[in-house]
Amino acid sequence: MGVMEKIKEIEAEMARTQKNKATNYHLGTLKAKLAKLRSELFLEQSGGGGGGSGEGFSVARNGDARVALIGFPSVGKSSLLSSLTTTESEAAGYEFTTLTCIPGVLNYKGSKIQVLDLPGIIEGAAHGAGRGKEVIAVARSADAILIVLDAGKEGLQKHREILERELETVGIRLNEKPPDVTVSKRKTGGGGVRFASTVPQPHLGPEPEKVVTQILREYKITACDVLAREEITVDQLVDVVSGNREYKPCLYLYNKIDTVTIEEIDQLARMPHSIVGSVAEGFNIAGPMEDDLLKQKIWEYLGLTRIYTKRKGSPPDLVEPVILSQIRKGTSVKSLCDNISSEMLRDFNYALVWGKSAKHAPQRCGLTHNLDDEDVVQIVPRTVKQQQNDRNYTNLAQSFADKHAKKRLEAKKQKQARLRG
Numbered sequence: 001m002g003v004m005e006k007i008k009e010i011e012a013e014m015a016r017t018q019k020n021k022a023t024n025y026h027l028g029t030l031k032a033k034l035a036k037l038r039s040e041l042f043l044e045q046s047g048g049g050g051g052g053s054g055e056g057f058s059v060a061r062n063g064d065a066r067v068a069l070i071g072f073p074s075v076g077k078s079s080l081l082s083s084l085t086t087t088e089s090e091a092a093g094y095e096f097t098t099l100t101c102i103p104g105v106l107n108y109k110g111s112k113i114q115v116l117d118l119p120g121i122i123e124g125a126a127h128g129a130g131r132g133k134e135v136i137a138v139a140r141s142a143d144a145i146l147i148v149l150d151a152g153k154e155g156l157q158k159h160r161e162i163l164e165r166e167l168e169t170v171g172i173r174l175n176e177k178p179p180d181v182t183v184s185k186r187k188t189g190g191g192g193v194r195f196a197s198t199v200p201q202p203h204l205g206p207e208p209e210k211v212v213t214q215i216l217r218e219y220k221i222t223a224c225d226v227l228a229r230e231e232i233t234v235d236q237l238v239d240v241v242s243g244n245r246e247y248k249p250c251l252y253l254y255n256k257i258d259t260v261t262i263e264e265i266d267q268l269a270r271m272p273h274s275i276v277g278s279v280a281e282g283f284n285i286a287g288p289m290e291d292d293l294l295k296q297k298i299w300e301y302l303g304l305t306r307i308y309t310k311r312k313g314s315p316p317d318l319v320e321p322v323i324l325s326q327i328r329k330g331t332s333v334k335s336l337c338d339n340i341s342s343e344m345l346r347d348f349n350y351a352l353v354w355g356k357s358a359k360h361a362p363q364r365c366g367l368t369h370n371l372d373d374e375d376v377v378q379i380v381p382r383t384v385k386q387q388q389n390d391r392n393y394t395n396l397a398q399s400f401a402d403k404h405a406k407k408r409l410e411a412k413k414q415k416q417a418r419l420r421g
């Protein structure tokens with residue numbers, strides 16, 4: 001039986017099985033099996049062959065962050081790219097106008113955001129329909145996803161769900177945090193799965209340990225300690241165990257609101273993580289640089305942060321901020337140094353910070369301090385003398401260690417000689 005048939009069979013069995021306490025354990029096992037088969041299928045397909053022309057959309061990463069435009073055909077993705085960036089992507093009134101990945105750069109608040117226009121996807125994309133696999137692979141590589149929907153289309157909510165499902169099938173989790181669960185495999189201490197939780201686990205049924213054991217068995221893990229620090233579902237546990245999940249912020253844009261009534265617009269605007277707009281009319285999308293809602297939201301979902309650096313005795317550089325991202329490498333002083341140069345990190349002594357993250361102006365901070373948008377930072381390196389001292393101490397420590405190692409070796413030799421003699 002092929003992977004696809006096995007998947008179909010399990011899905012059918014899950015549909016037949018009523019959801020209640022007694023079947024919780026069985027459903028958990030099925031979910032784990034399904035997740036494993038789906039990832040097999042995905043890997044099989046992304047490893048070349050099967051559907052499409054086989055050509056990937058390899059577009060070099062560029063700028064401070066990457067956003068992928070995902071949606072059904074003709075919802076206005078290319079029109080949007082052309083309005084957000086200086087790149088012109090062909091737009092037309094027929095489906096599948098765009099057949100490849102078109103990158104553009106959005107300049108916003110001193111950052112450069114790479115925006116990727118893509119072909120439209122349809123139901124079954126994750127399993128290779130259209131060029132779905134390639135499109136979804138690009139979504140996986142993005143820092144955030146912008147799902148574009150046509151506000152005037154019938155079955156709009158269904159579209160949203162289909163797109164979410166296609167992305168979820170390949171392990172992308174939208175607007176979710178990685179579950180706070182650790183699985184530590186045990187080398188000693190015997191087999192068996194030990195499950196502990198700091199909170200009650202109502203979703204795992206009356207015997208959580210049994211459910212957990214069964215799911216781990218599907219992944220051939222039999223000796224380990226599992227610790228949950230929050231309430232989790234079976235799906236979340238499967239995500240943790242399978243390990244190749246991508247957690248991504250996702251913003252939904254209901255485009256073409258010029259074609260629907262004000263009541264409909266009002267409803268759409270209340271959907272979670274959503275904004276409404278019209279590329280054609282410029283509403284919420286192509287307004288003046290800083291107060292345009294879509295750009296603001298993209299910035300927010302990417303967790304971007306501007307840091308103005310300054311040198312001793314000079315004013316801060318307000319023209320070219322260093323852009324850090326909360327969702328990528330974080331906004332600590334260490335990330336800032338890393339972003340500038342390896343020497344900056346090597347010679348770091350402390351940072352002087354002005355702005356929202358500082359308790360007083362300036363605050364003297366170490367590498368772990370988290371910075372806020374528009375903070376001003378001066379990095380103070382260790383003095384030449386301190387650096388020289390560091391090197392001397394390192395050398396001293398080394399010769400000390402060498403001397404003792406030598407002594408121990410000699411003592412060992414003498415002991416062996418004594419035993420022999």
Ligand SMILES: Nc1nc2c(ncn2[C@@H]2O[C@H](COP(=O)(O)OP(=O)(O)OP(=O)(O)O)[C@@H](O)[C@H]2O)c(=O)[nH]1
Nearest residue numbers: 074075076077078079091092096097098120279280
């Ligand atoms: N009324 C209206 N039409 C729009 C709007 N935005 C885009 N369109 C039109 O919608 C049609 C499709 O736009 P495209 O930008 O080609 O859509 P796409 O999502 O890139 O389409 P594919 O590449 O074929 O998947 C074009 O005729 C656009 O002019 C809008 O806000 N309002």
Ligand SMILES: [K+]
Nearest residue numbers: 074092094097
């Ligand atoms: K089109």
Ligand SMILES: [Mg+2]
Nearest residue numbers: 077078097098
């Ligand atoms: Mg297009």
